[in-house]
Amino acid sequence: MLHQTLKHDSVLPKEVLESLVHSKTQSVFDGTLGLGGHADLIFKAYPQIKLYVGTDLDGQHLDAARENLKAYEDRFIGVEANFSQIDEVAAAHPFPRPLCILLDLGVCSNHLDDESKGFSHQADGPLHMAFSANQAHNCQTIVNEQSVGELTRIMRDFGEEPSAHRIALKIVAAREEKPLTRTSELKEIIEKSVHPRDRKKALTRVFQAFRMATNQELHHLSLALDKSFELMESGDRIGVMSYHSLEDRIVKKQFQTRSRPKTEATKFSLHDVVEPAEIKLITKSPITASPAEIEENPRSRSVKFRIAEKI
Ligand SMILES: C[S@@+](CC[C@H](N)C(=O)[O-])C[C@H]1O[C@@H](n2cnc3c(N)ncnc32)[C@H](O)[C@@H]1O
Incomplete structure (x- = not known):
């Protein structure tokens, strides 16, 4: 499929710009670069960004994203890798801080439109389904x-x-x-x-x-979250858009656990704080798409967007 024919409407564009990235953000790790839709919006809204690293497993998407993001090639790096390799990517490309991590999980619309990838039951294709x-x-x-x-x-x-x-x-x-x-x-x-x-x-x-x-999607999501929290520094943010209840359950559990101080019962007190909370929740409950966005972009129907910041 040619780049020109690839198409994907980015989900929750306004919310990414208003609640995840902000005027002090210096770098972005975009684990699910896709065609670079969110990347383009972020570059346009926040010209101060010094480094934007995007990973994608789909080489065709990476090529298309590189083309779409040509205007920012001095600050953009595309890497063909799993987002769960975030630690290796961070070691190779040190992120100026504060850093924003974005994961927009799952398939792009054009994955479903391209029968040669085998994601859709609506047209015949090889039983591939790997990103x-x-x-x-x-x-x-x-x-x-x-x-x-x-x-x-x-x-x-x-x-x-x-x-x-x-x-x-x-x-x-x-x-x-x-x-x-x-x-x-x-x-x-x-x-x-x-x-x-x-x-x-x-x-x-x-x-x-x-x-x-x-694609062992839940495994890579859990791994990516563990590694992200490990490398995040105070003021860094992470935002995850999930489209499946099992994905959201993993994100919600990690966010909840890490946003609470760790306590232990001792003989002096029932709730001694042994470790302070690691993150604060920017979204108390997940952001969902408005009826207008769902009407325009049906893929946004099931999105749940959770954002947290390292303390
Ligand atoms: C929903 S699309 C992202 C769309 C993108 N945010 C945009 O606005 O254009 C998800 C992309 O993530 C890629 N992907 C899915 N799982 C991945 C993983 N574990 N590591 C890297 N890329 C992944 C897919 O190939 C796809 O291109």
């Missing part, structure tokens, strides 16, 4: 190699799919005839496993579940 084209382990290896139990767990845990076990049994039966290689084959199995009225929801849930498993 990185270089990744050997993809959805095809999962559906053809995992046990019924593991396939069921993936669809239940990541997709909350009620017919997970039935679909897993049908996947294993089908692959005994011939390995599954196309999204249309997975789609047909799902459609045959559920009531016609549940087909659309089941397709969305199962495709999402396999995408999350293929």
